[in-house]
Amino acid sequence: MNKLILSLISLMLCVQLSAQSVQPLTSPDGKLQFLFELNAGGAPVYSITYQQKTVVLSSALGLSGWEKGFIVADVVISKKDTIWKPVYGERSLVRDHYNEITVTLLRRKNGKQQFQIQVRAYNEGIAFRYLLPEDTNGGTDISIKAEYTEFSMPEGTKAWFAASAQSHYSLLPLKGWPGESERPLTLEMPNGLYVSLAEAEMVNYSRTKFALHPTKENTICTAINGSVDFFTPFATPWRVVMVAQRPIDLLANNDLLLNLNPPCAIENTSWIKPGKIMREVSLTMKGAKELIDFAVKRKLQYIHFDAGWYGYEYVVASDATRVNVDPRRNANSDLNLQEVIKYANEKGIGVFLYVNQRALYKQLDELLPLYQKWGVKGIKFGFVEVGSYKWTTWLHDAVKKCAKYNLMVDIHDEYRPTGFSRTYPNLLTQEGIRGNEEMPEATNSTIQPFTRCIAGAADHTICYYHRPELKKQLAGIQHARVMKTTSGHQLALAVVLYSPLQFLYWYDTPEDSQDEPELEFFDNVSTVWDDTKVVDGEIGKHITIARRKDDDWFVGTVTNTEKRELKVPLTFLTPGKKYRASIYYDDPASKVRTKVSIKRMNVTSASVLDAKLIPSGGQAVWIKQL
Numbered sequence: 001m002n003k004l005i006l007s008l009i010s011l012m013l014c015v016q017l018s019a020q021s022v023q024p025l026t027s028p029d030g031k032l033q034f035l036f037e038l039n040a041g042g043a044p045v046y047s048i049t050y051q052q053k054t055v056v057l058s059s060a061l062g063l064s065g066w067e068k069g070f071i072v073a074d075v076v077i078s079k080k081d082t083i084w085k086p087v088y089g090e091r092s093l094v095r096d097h098y099n100e101i102t103v104t105l106l107r108r109k110n111g112k113q114q115f116q117i118q119v120r121a122y123n124e125g126i127a128f129r130y131l132l133p134e135d136t137n138g139g140t141d142i143s144i145k146a147e148y149t150e151f152s153m154p155e156g157t158k159a160w161f162a163a164s165a166q167s168h169y170s171l172l173p174l175k176g177w178p179g180e181s182e183r184p185l186t187l188e189m190p191n192g193l194y195v196s197l198a199e200a201e202m203v204n205y206s207r208t209k210f211a212l213h214p215t216k217e218n219t220i221c222t223a224i225n226g227s228v229d230f231f232t233p234f235a236t237p238w239r240v241v242m243v244a245q246r247p248i249d250l251l252a253n254n255d256l257l258l259n260l261n262p263p264c265a266i267e268n269t270s271w272i273k274p275g276k277i278m279r280e281v282s283l284t285m286k287g288a289k290e291l292i293d294f295a296v297k298r299k300l301q302y303i304h305f306d307a308g309w310y311g312y313e314y315v316v317a318s319d320a321t322r323v324n325v326d327p328r329r330n331a332n333s334d335l336n337l338q339e340v341i342k343y344a345n346e347k348g349i350g351v352f353l354y355v356n357q358r359a360l361y362k363q364l365d366e367l368l369p370l371y372q373k374w375g376v377k378g379i380k381f382g383f384v385e386v387g388s389y390k391w392t393t394w395l396h397d398a399v400k401k402c403a404k405y406n407l408m409v410d411i412h413d414e415y416r417p418t419g420f421s422r423t424y425p426n427l428l429t430q431e432g433i434r435g436n437e438e439m440p441e442a443t444n445s446t447i448q449p450f451t452r453c454i455a456g457a458a459d460h461t462i463c464y465y466h467r468p469e470l471k472k473q474l475a476g477i478q479h480a481r482v483m484k485t486t487s488g489h490q491l492a493l494a495v496v497l498y499s500p501l502q503f504l505y506w507y508d509t510p511e512d513s514q515d516e517p518e519l520e521f522f523d524n525v526s527t528v529w530d531d532t533k534v535v536d537g538e539i540g541k542h543i544t545i546a547r548r549k550d551d552d553w554f555v556g557t558v559t560n561t562e563k564r565e566l567k568v569p570l571t572f573l574t575p576g577k578k579y580r581a582s583i584y585y586d587d588p589a590s591k592v593r594t595k596v597s598i599k600r601m602n603v604t605s606a607s608v609l610d611a612k613l614i615p616s617g618g619q620a621v622w623i624k625q626l
Helices: 001-018 245-253 255-259 285-297 336-344 357-374 389-404 443-450 487-496 519-524
Strands: 033-039 044-050 053-060 070-084 092-107 112-123 127-132 141-144 151-154 158-161 170-173 186-190 194-200 208-212 219-224 228-231 239-244 275-280 302-305 350-356 378-382 410-411 427-430 502-505 531-536 542-549 551-557 564-569 579-586 596-603 608-613 618-625
Touching: 033 070, 033 092, 033 112, 033 127, 044 239, 092 255, 092 608, 158 194, 170 579, 194 245, 194 255, 239 245, 239 255, 245 443, 245 531, 245 542, 285 302, 285 336, 336 350, 336 357, 336 378, 350 357, 357 378, 357 389, 357 596, 378 389, 389 410, 427 502, 443 487, 443 551, 487 551, 487 579, 487 596, 487 618, 519 579, 519 618, 531 564, 542 564, 551 564, 551 608, 579 608, 608 618
Parallel strands: 275 302, 275 502, 302 350, 350 378, 378 410, 410 427
Antiparallel strands: 033 044, 044 053, 053 151, 070 092, 092 112, 112 127, 127 239, 141 228, 151 219, 158 170, 158 186, 186 194, 194 239, 208 219, 531 542, 542 551, 551 618, 564 608, 579 596, 579 618
């Protein structure tokens, strides 16, 4: 009997010290599978397959201090299938449909310390995060020095690498990277699949970039920007592995990141109004009123006073509670901001103010009630610090504070979204993209939708007239930063690149415009949508996106630096309905100085449009129901 008891104890110990696995988690459609297990050392690992094709090979999970020596204590299974309505978005309704497991791990040496891994399987991808439950024994403080999440990929995988939020993209193998890569990170798999590694609900953490593992081949690891010090209970951001058979489906499925964020926390959102905006750079009364009149004429909703209205933004003494125009911008300093705001409001135009983070950090609690009193509609945060735990929490707390004073927000420079706009939709948009401030070549526009735009809204700062042939002041200037794409390309970007606050005519002024006929497209295009269809595209080559607002559809097609002939089927239109299409296309023979022509035709859902694109060109289409 004693020998039998000893044998049973020995068997139990062997089971406890050997690998443990839980039932595989599958997506609602059964195509994606996530397998979790503990290896012989009690370290959590996972793998992912899509229709039996390898997506992620066995890879490590864990945080510093929470990486091995575990046993599985509990597994909770759940599922959800709901539809929610965003305040605004790329679609008026969003489905949140997943299966979920939460695995509770206990340390072998201390069975009281819990570490949880929460996993959701969507049809669009897999998401997981780490949970540190409240420690009722007094150990409530945590310090996360590193995250050990890894993504071991099949040999031959290539990545669209970008070193920073505003740098260019390069398609690289999983070796020899020049540094860390931004997220989302889009991967092209040797088995034909496309994958995007993303981050969601990164609000109370340090930004994560992706790096190559120093010793493991074909393995991408997470690199957080400094330690995270907080207390339990605590949840890390979601690590997301989106999977698709076509690259266009990665963008079409980007609501996944919103689903991984909490619902809207603002009770009354009636004051949150997306729209089109143009910046005022003269910082003069004359320039401000002329821009307001232009905004009315061109059906814009906002104007924006750029850097310099309260002094030189990099000087500590500059005070954002009063107007003190930087003499390098306007030596006369005649700007009466409150008079301008009054004039704008009378014309139905709202005003945004630019404020550098230096002033925001020092004066935020004073500025917000003051700007609300002035009648300001929103703030553009400039040159924000990003990445560290300190600045991540400060930035999101600042957006929350803005909501208390009915102020909308646009964050510029290196910040990239992770879905926070679902919870605080007063954050309309953000830069974090290589936009027209950098004047990139056309190929950039055919990469960003499959990479950066998976994360959410992108303030690309669309231009229109900034070329020597359209602006005399640019003629003869060597090395001037000018548009490297056509007018048709810029028109199409208003559809291709989603931004609820869409800057138009960047680097332009009202006097640059000669009321070209094609401006009717900018006049009528929306910035938020009831439906979105990613019609066609190849990374780095071309893309076509169709978006609906009420009964009108807007379609944007852009190519890279090569000419291209494409077909645009209108199957997204309602069958049985008749429509009138206005097509705005690049035409070197056009008598209009912007070299854009317009053709109009009746169409139905059975129609197929031709898009004959010149190098660096584009085509925009406005389709009205008859």
